[in-house]
Amino acid sequence: MKTLRRFLSPLLILALVLGSVSVSAAPLPASELVSTQAALSAERADADRERINEVLSRAGVQEQLVAQGVDLAEVEARVAALSDEEARQMAEQLDQLPAGASVVGALVLIFLVLLVTDILGLTNVFPFTR
Amino acid sequence: MQGRFQPACMNARLAGVLLLALWLMILTGCASTPRLAESTERALPRQALVDGVPFHSQREYQCGPASLAMILNHSDVDVAMESLIPQVFIPGREGSVQPEMLATVRRHGRIPFVLENSFDALLTEIAAGQPVVVMQNLSLPTWPMWHYAVAIGYDLDTEEMTLHSGEEAERIESFRRFDATWARSDRWAFVAMPPGEMPQSVGQRRALEAIATFEQVQGAQAALPAWEALVARFPNSGMGYFALGNARHTIGDTLGAIEALRNAVRQREDLGAAWLNLGLLLQAQGEDGEARRALSRAADLPGPWQKRAQDALET
Numbered sequence: 001m002k003t004l005r006r007f008l009s010p011l012l013i014l015a016l017v018l019g020s021v022s023v024s025a026a027p028l029p030a031s032e033l034v035s036t037q038a039a040l041s042a043e044r045a046d047a048d049r050e051r052i053n054e055v056l057s058r059a060g061v062q063e064q065l066v067a068q069g070v071d072l073a074e075v076e077a078r079v080a081a082l083s084d085e086e087a088r089q090m091a092e093q094l095d096q097l098p099a100g101a102s103v104v105g106a107l108v109l110i111f112l113v114l115l116v117t118d119i120l121g122l123t124n125v126f127p128f129t130r
Numbered sequence: 131m132q133g134r135f136q137p138a139c140m141n142a143r144l145a146g147v148l149l150l151a152l153w154l155m156i157l158t159g160c161a162s163t164p165r166l167a168e169s170t171e172r173a174l175p176r177q178a179l180v181d182g183v184p185f186h187s188q189r190e191y192q193c194g195p196a197s198l199a200m201i202l203n204h205s206d207v208d209v210a211m212e213s214l215i216p217q218v219f220i221p222g223r224e225g226s227v228q229p230e231m232l233a234t235v236r237r238h239g240r241i242p243f244v245l246e247n248s249f250d251a252l253l254t255e256i257a258a259g260q261p262v263v264v265m266q267n268l269s270l271p272t273w274p275m276w277h278y279a280v281a282i283g284y285d286l287d288t289e290e291m292t293l294h295s296g297e298e299a300e301r302i303e304s305f306r307r308f309d310a311t312w313a314r315s316d317r318w319a320f321v322a323m324p325p326g327e328m329p330q331s332v333g334q335r336r337a338l339e340a341i342a343t344f345e346q347v348q349g350a351q352a353a354l355p356a357w358e359a360l361v362a363r364f365p366n367s368g369m370g371y372f373a374l375g376n377a378r379h380t381i382g383d384t385l386g387a388i389e390a391l392r393n394a395v396r397q398r399e400d401l402g403a404a405w406l407n408l409g410l411l412l413q414a415q416g417e418d419g420e421a422r423r424a425l426s427r428a429a430d431l432p433g434p435w436q437k438r439a440q441d442a443l444e445t
Contacts, residue, residue, distance in 0.1 A: 033410060034403040034435055036342050036373040042403070042434050043369075068222025078217060078230060081237045083343035086229035098315065099225025100194050100265060100278040110273055117270060121307045124268040125275060127298075 041084065057091030058082075064094050163289055164309040170250040171286070178257040179283035179292060180204075185299035186211045193296060194218050194226025197263045197278040198234055200294055201322045204261050207238045225276060228265065228318060236347045240322040241356060243329045243340050247317035249309060251331040253284050258330045260321045264293075267314035276315070326355035334364045342373065350380035361393075368398025375407065387411055395427070402431035406439045413442070 058079050065075050079087065090097070117123040166174075184203045188196040192211070195218055199211040218226045218234045235242040245251040245262065255262050262281045269275035282300070283292030289305040312319075321329050325344070328337055337360055345353035357374040364370055375390035391408035394401060409425035412418075428439035 033376060033379060033407045034438075036376045037346055039372060039401075039403040040338065040342050040369070065220065068220045070220060070222075071216055074216050077237065078233060081233035081347050082229055083232075083339070083346070085339075086233065086343075090227065090229050094223075094227070097227040097229075098265070098267070098274060098276040099220060099223040099227050100197075100231075100276045114269055114273070121304065122310050123270060124266070124303070124307055124311050 037084075057088045060091040061087055061094070064091070068094070163304075163306045164249040166253065166286075167250055170254065174253055174257050174286070176287055177283070177285045178253075180256060180259055180261050183261045183280065183282050183294060185294045187297045187299075191224045192219065193278045194231055197280050197294075198231065200280045201261050201263055202235070202238055202240065205240055205322050205324060207240060209238055226278070231263065231278070232320065233347075235320075235322045236344050239348060239352065240324055241340055241344045242320050242322050243332050243336065245319045245321065245329065246331060246333065246336075247319070249317070252281060252317075252319055254331045255321055255329055256281060256284055260323070260329065261294075262319050262321050264312055265315040265318040266308075266311040268311050271314060274314075277311075281319070325352055326359050328356075328359055328363055334360075334367055334370070337364070338367070338369055338373070345373075345377065350377040353377055354381065361390075366397050368394045368396075368401050368404065370394075371397060372401060372404040372407070375404070379407075379411065384411060384415065388415070395424075399427075400431060402428050402433045402435045402439070405431065406435045406442070409439065410442060 061079050061082070062075050065078065066072060070078065082090065114123055114125045118126050182204065183200055186196040186199045186203075192215060195211050195214040198214050198218060199209060202209050202214075214234065217237065218230050220226065220230075232242040232244070245255060252262055252264070264279055264281050266277045266279060267274045268277050277296070279293045279295035281291060281293050284290070284305075285292075291303045291305060291308045293301050293303060293308075295301045295303075323329065325341075332340075341353055341356045341360060344356065354374075354377045357370065357377050360370045361367060361374055371390045371394035375387045375394060378384075378390055379387035388408065388411050391404050391411065394404040395408060398404070405424050405428035409421050409423075409428055412421035412424060415421075422443065425439050425443045428435060429443055430436075431439075
C-alpha cells in the first residue's frame with residue numbers, strides 16, 4: 001500500500017497540476033463553480049463521506065447487477081443513470097428491494113389463504129375472483 | 131405446570147383457525163376505502179381518464195418494462211418495450227427494482243418525479259392528465275407479488291380506478307382493493323415528464339432532487355427548461371435559482387447566470403455556495419467591487435465553501 005502510494009502521489013500531483021494549467025487558460029470554466037449537486041448534498045449531512053461511499057457503491061452495484069445476469073454491455077449505462085441516493089440503496093440492499101414481477105410461489109395453503117383474501121378484496125392475485 | 135398447558139396444545143388447530151380468522155378480520159379492518167382530503171375532493175373532477183395512453187401487454191415478468199413503455203410513449207418518447215427490457219430488467223431477480231425504473235426514465239430524456247405517497251397526489255396527477263406508474267403488492271406481505279401498473283383513470287362516484295395492468299388494458303379495480311395492494315409498497319408512484327413540466331402535487335425539495343439527478347445524467351442543456359419551470363413554480367426557491375444559474379453558466383450564458391445567482395442570494399441570504407459562485411463569475415467579468423462584496427459574504431458564512439471564498443478574496 002505504501003509503495004503504491006509513493007508511486008501514485010507524484011502521478012496524482014502531476015495530473016492535478018496539468019489539470020489546473022489547462023483550466024486557468026480558459027476564462028472561467030464550469031468546474032470552478034460549486035455544482036448544484038454538490039450544494040444539494042452539502043445541505044444533507046456528511047457530504048464527503050457520502051461522496052466516497054457513492055463511488056464505492058456504484059462499483060458495487062455494477063458487480064451485483066452482472067452477478068444477477070444483467071448484460072455487461074448495458075450495466076455501465078444503467079448504473080450511470082442512478083442518483084447517488086439510489087446507487088447507495090441498490091448497493092446496500094439489492095436483494096431486499098422489491099422487484100416488480102407479479103409471480104408468487106404457490107403452495108396449497110398459500111393458495112387457499114390468498115383465495116380468501118382475494119375474495120375479501122384485500123389482494124388481487126387471481127383474476128377470476130373479481 | 132406441564133398439565134396446565136396441555137389443553138392449549140391439543141387445541142392448537144382450533145386456536146390456529148381462530149387466529150387466522152382474527153388476523154383476517156384485522157386485515158379487513160385495515161383495508162378500507164381510501165379517504166381524500168376535503169380540499170382535494172372539492173378540487174378534483176368526479177371522473178377522469180387520461181386519453182391515448184398506449185397499452186403494452188406484459189410478458190411473464192416484464193411488468194416493469196411494459197409500464198415504462200406506456201408512460202414514455204405517452205410522453206412522446208418513441209421506444210419499444212423490447213429495447214427497455216435489457217435496460218431495466220434484472221434476470222437474477224426476475225423483475226425490475228424501483229431505482230432502476232426511475233433511472234431508465236432519465237436515460238430516455240424524461241424526468242421521473244416520485245409522488246408524495248398519498249391517494250390525493252395520485253388522483254391529482256391523473257386529473258391533470260398524467261398516467262402514473264404505481265407499485266403494488268398484489269399478494270400479502272408474507273408472500274409478496276410485486277407488480278407495476280399504470281393508473282390512467284378514476285371515478286369518485288363508483289369508487290373505481292382504471293389501470294393498464296399486466297395483460298389487461300383499462301382494468302377496473304375498486305378503490306378499496308387497489309389501495310390495499312398499493313399501500314403495501316408505501317403507496318409508491320411516479321410520473322415521467324419532459325423538462326419544463328412539473329407534476330401538480332410535487333413539493334419543492336422533491337422537485338429539486340429530481341431535476342438535479344436528471345441534470346447529472348443528461349447535462350445542463352437538457353435540464354435548463356426544468357430549472358426555469360422550477361423557479362416559475364417556486365419563486366422563493368433560492369436553491370432553484372442557484373441551480374438555474376449554474377446551468378446557464380455551463381451552457382455559456384454568463385450574464386443570465388449572474389442574474390439567476392443574484393436572485394438566489396436575494397431569496398436565501400445564507401446560501402454560501404450561491405454567494406461564492408456569484409462572486410467568482412463577477413470576478414471573471416471584471417466587476418471587482420460587487421465580486422468582492424459577494425465573496426466576502428461567502429467567506430463570512432460557515433460551511434464547506436467558506437475556505438474557497440476566503441482564498442478567492444485574497445487573489
